[in-house]
Amino acid sequence: MFYYRTIRCLIASFCLLYTLIATISCAPQREVIDEHVTIERFKFLHDGKTDKQEIIDQLGLPPSTYENRRIFIYYWRGEESKVYHVVLVFNEDNILKRHSVVRVR
Amino acid sequence: MLIPLFAILLINSSCIYVPTPAFGLISQRGAINKKIIKSLKQGETTREDLLLLVGEPDENYDQNRYFIYEWEASEALVAVPGGGDAVAKKHYFCVEFDEDNRIKRFVHIKSGLFKNTNDAQNELYKWMFGSNQ
Numbered sequence: 307m308f309y310y311r312t313i314r315c316l317i318a319s320f321c322l323l324y325t326l327i328a329t330i331s332c333a334p335q336r337e338v339i340d341e342h343v344t345i346e347r348f349k350f351l352h353d354g355k356t357d358k359q360e361i362i363d364q365l366g367l368p369p370s371t372y373e374n375r376r377i378f379i380y381y382w383r384g385e386e387s388k389v390y391h392v393v394l395v396f397n398e399d400n401i402l403k404r405h406s407v408v409r410v411r
Numbered sequence: 412m413l414i415p416l417f418a419i420l421l422i423n424s425s426c427i428y429v430p431t432p433a434f435g436l437i438s439q440r441g442a443i444n445k446k447i448i449k450s451l452k453q454g455e456t457t458r459e460d461l462l463l464l465v466g467e468p469d470e471n472y473d474q475n476r477y478f479i480y481e482w483e484a485s486e487a488l489v490a491v492p493g494g495g496d497a498v499a500k501k502h503y504f505c506v507e508f509d510e511d512n513r514i515k516r517f518v519h520i521k522s523g524l525f526k527n528t529n530d531a532q533n534e535l536y537k538w539m540f541g542s543n544q
């Protein structure tokens with residue numbers, strides 16, 4: 307009898323622990339940050355308006371580029387060690403076409 | 412019938428493995444969740460779209476033909492006599508692009524209880540290059 311009670315208690319404890327973890331926690335995810343609450347430093351970025359040279363003047367040369375320098379990526383370390391990737395995509399006229407700020411850590 | 416069987420298993424085994432939802436990022440960057448993966452479309456989603464969505468990859472191969480995103484999250488608890496610990500799973504999310512910079516194919520591989528990190532890595536290389544590197 308005591309044996310069954312111990313087993314039941316163990317199973318119940320595991321179920322409780324599992325439910326607790328499932329309810330209150332999850333692994334950090336990559337997420338695109340809302341443009342309106344974007345970091346102050348990047349607020350001068352406007353799709354369809356800001357040009358590549360203006361961005362280089364303000365932020366310096368990008369540490370990473372893709373597709374023949376059509377895409378720029380800057381890294382930004384914010385508060386509480388949060389790390390962001392600022393992704394900038396340009397059109398053929400070197401005007402900012404789309405951009406996003408992705409929290410990666 | 413099942414309870415005594417479970418009891419014997421508990422008593423005889425030296426540890427108990429409890430799978431849990433992902434609850435902590437151990438290393439590398441933030442996880443790429445299922446919702447993001449589901450939104451990707453072969454032949455449609457571009458490299459540009461992916462970069463805007465999840466940022467820069469941790470590794471790339473063959474002049475950006477392959478992007479690899481890596482992260483490690485604790486997804487189980489192991490109880491052993493006298494203590495316990497979290498079990499980490501290594502995740503690889505790999506994307507291959509075609510000549511038009513669109514997604515050709517992608518895969519999400521993770522290590523687990525029966526697959527160690529090396530096996531997961533080999534599976535990834537096999538997926539990419541057709542053989543282990």
